[in-house]
Amino acid sequence: MEHRLDTKNRDVPDEATLEVNNIGGIDETTVSFRQGVTVLSGRNATNRTSLLQAIMAALGSNQVSLKADATEGSAVLEFGDETYRRTLTRRSGTIATDGEPYLEDPELADLFAFLLESNEARQAVARGDDLRELIMRPVDTAAIKSEIEQYEQRKRNLDDQLAELDDLEGRLPDLEAKRTRVTDEIETLQAELETAQNKLEETNVDVEERREEQSELEAKLDDVRETRSEIEHTRNRIETERASIEALEEEQDEVQDTLESLSTGDETEIGRLEAEIETLQAEKADLSEEISQLQSTIQFNEQLLEEPDSFLAETNETDDGPLTDQLLGDSETVTCWTCGSSVARDQIETTIEQLRTARQERLEERSEISADLNDRRETLSNINENRTEYQQTQRRLESIADEIDRRSDRIEELTEEREALADEIDELEAEIEALETEEYSGVLDQHKEVNQLEFELERKERERDEIEDEIAETEDRLDGREGLEARREDVTDELTALRTRIDQIEANAVEAFNEHMENLLETLQYENLDRIWIDRTTREVREGRRKVSKSSFDLKIVRSTDDGAAYEDTIDHLSESEREVTGLVFALAGYLVHDVYETVPVMLLDSLEAIDAERIATLVEYFESYVPYLVVALLEEDAQAVEGGHGVITDI
Known part of the structure; x- marks a missing residue:
């Protein structure tokens, strides 16, 4: 690396x-x-x-x-x-x-670039704190998880579209076979119609003598043909409405199942969660302020030990000499800048250590509160999302019911219209029978046959056109499959990158620390210190009501005895020099992994x-x-x- x-x-x-x-x-x-x-x-x-x-x-x-x-x-x-x-x-x-x-935001620099004695990365190593938490603190894991959810939804949508294209591709051979069959039927009907028309023309009838009867009869026959065409059209519309109702009823069942699976939560629970979130936010803010004050106090006292002269007022002469001389005369004490009394250096050092312990306890308490706060925010967010989805689903269910009612009413109207047309045909056929004569009955039958064949031919040609339109639409949609597959591949790659981003940052941090630690130990040559490295492990932990996998960074140390036997040691047994080097290398790893040099x-x-x-x-x-x-x-x-x-x- x-x-x-x-x-x-x-x-x-x-x-x-x-x-x-x-x-x-x-x-x-x-x-x-x-x-x-x-x-x-x-x-x-x-x-x-x-x-x-x-x-x-x-x-x-x-x-x-x-x-x-x-x-x-x-x-x-x-x-x-x-x-x-x-x-x-x-x-x-x-x-x-x-x-x-x-x-604008100094967090990264405070952690990994400003490596003073109180630097948190150095102190975390010296105290054996959670190194993983510190190295991952600048990473907005919540934003990454939210982005993952968005890409997962995009992938699901693309998967649904591709699955629909698979279904369409499976239907295409059936549509083409159906088109071939209907085309063959059209050719057969065309041949039969041509034969019937020729036969009608060859019939020997005195047209002049039957002109009036024929004219009236042909008009009635045309009416019958048109009425039958209307009945067929009405029947098709009824079937379309019924198919739509069937699809709506299937969707209604699915939406009803979805609605029953959703929980809206009660107002009491929501109010409780909002109150707890507000309380936790206030507690976290108070802890942050307290941590900041502790840090300032620690830095102030550290500087008091290192540079006591800077806290003294202008030199005031006394009977015993300048105040600065008094201070420097006893290196084991420090003059308090507030009251002027002498305080033992080790007492101040003890106080600083107590302050550091208190600050660490507050940091851990703030971390626990943050976890509780995130858990409650997530729970409240889920409840609100479920409520929104529940309301949308309920509105969709009502819309489907209204649509079913509307289409059912339309079926009733079309059924009445079809029955009226059937009665009209009955009346027309009765009138036609009254006009028939024994001599003209053959011509009437031939006219009926020609009309029926023309009607059937028109219906088949319309069916063929609808099939060809469906085939063309299916082929157009299938032409877009390559673009959908490319988009799905891009989304999948991005999703994989997002899912592994946190893992990759952790892996890079461990790799950087181990590499630089190995390089420096080889150069610095500490006696009987063979190796220091971070071992990254994963374990199941509970966050709120869920169990999640969480990584941890375990600092490993191996020493060797005079006779060359290796044994595992702990951070507590490192010399102060060795601890300082380890802390600085950990900070350098964070500096490089988070590209702080670019900031x-x-x-x-x-x-x-x-x-x-x-x-x-x-x-x-x-x-x-x-x-x-x-x-x-x-x-x-x-x-x-x-x-x-x-x-x-x-x-x-």
């Missing part, structure tokens, strides 16, 4: 300039850095972390602190031809932000003191290959180990 970047060819400015006011421990400063590695070199309490926070502020992060004695601060980043501004204002004990930063081409590294200088240099060189801008805060002795050719900032 290769993500190595050729940053020179990327559309990223070569240089950036940052102007900072009242952020962290910085009063005012302006710095510039170029593509590649920039090292912030200095001792502790030299505002290196504060400068990284200022960069984060300009890029869009909210995980920054305002100078303790200031009410307003700012960070302005000139990046190529663009300028990004961010202001921080203290209001009612909280920090409000404004301006136009580089990022923000900057990565920040801080708090690397647990790693020895030589290994820091190797780590920086490795990360440099994947990040356009890499800004690293290092102690002076560690900075010297990083190879030359990089930008170095010592005065902040």
Whole structure:
């Protein structure tokens, strides 16, 4: 899995300039850095972390602190031809932000690019937290599931159309055979009609003497023919209406079954769900606010430990000397910025750890509430969808009943019309019989035969035309099969991609971590540490009332004894240096899997003191290959180990 970047060819400015006011421990400063590695070199309490926070502020992060004695601060980043501004204002004990930063949403960068000591990806590895949840947090799984449902519906529609085409294709041979049979019948009728017409012409009858009788008789015969044609037409219309009613009744049964299978839910249940959703949303919002406040407090206290001078007011002389001298005189204590009393460093460190534990508990509680909230939203959505479908189905059922009634009434009207026509034929035939004579009866029979053959021929020709129209329509629809199949293939491919997208992201994250971890361990050469990797497993878990398959990332560690025997170890037994490297590699995997370099081409590294200088240099060189801008805060002795050719900032 290769993500190595050729940053020179990327559309990223070569240089950036940052102007900072009242952020962290910085009063005012302006710095510039170029593509590649920039090292912030200095001792502790030299505002290196504060400068990284200022960069984060300009890029869009909210995980920054305002100078303790200031009410307003700012960070302005000139990046190529663009300028990004961010202001921080203290209001009612909280920090409000404004301006136009580089990022609209800093979530990805906070997780995988801004790798300060408090970075959640680094901390998750150190604490053994759920790595899968963290790497998948930026993925909108609900939107993916919704898109899957839409494509599934499209596929079902295309499948139905293709199945209908299969049925039509199966009917085509029958239609062609029927057309052949009707065509043969037409040819037979044409021959019989021609014979009957010739026979009628050859009959020796005194036309002149029978002209009046013949004229009246032929008129009656024409009337009989037309009336019989009307009866046949009426009979066909009745059959059409009956066939329509039969189809409607079948649909009525199907719609009724569908209606009975749908549940509309009662108003009490809906009201309960809406109330629970509102309560859970409020609880989640409260937890988010509490988590944000805990994070700010943690960062503030961490900075108090690292850069205590930045929180002191201007130097005030006392009998015992400057206040700063008093603070620096005892490295085991820190002066509280609020009350001025001395507090043991280990007490503050214990407090920070307690705050981190509390924040993690709130994160887990928020995750559980989110799962409950999603479950209730889904339940309510299903109920609303069922209610809508129920109402639509009920309206369709009523429409079908109305249509059946209308067509039944039409059948009654057509039946009465057919009976009236039959009575009219009876009357006409009676009149014809009265006009017949013994001498003329043969001619009458021949006229009747010719009329009947002409009527039957006309009916067959109409039937043939209808068959040919149906064949032509069927062939036209079958011509569109290739396009439908191509659309179905595209939808199927997209559906497969959507269904595997989450799985692919997880697989890519695991692959990236394992690959980079293996590469770095081979280079860093930690003693008796053979391998660290993530094992991706799947298990059945319950979400609300359903059981679903859920992946988990299990961090595996293998060490070896002096005699070469391998054994499995845990994250708790790693050295601080090994844990830090593992956390940084996990963050790098997230940076690459989520293409964070396309969103923000900057990565920040801080708090690397647990790693020895030589290994820091190797780590920086490795990360440099994947990040356009890499800004690293290092102690002076560690900075010297990083190879030359990089930008170095010592005065902040």
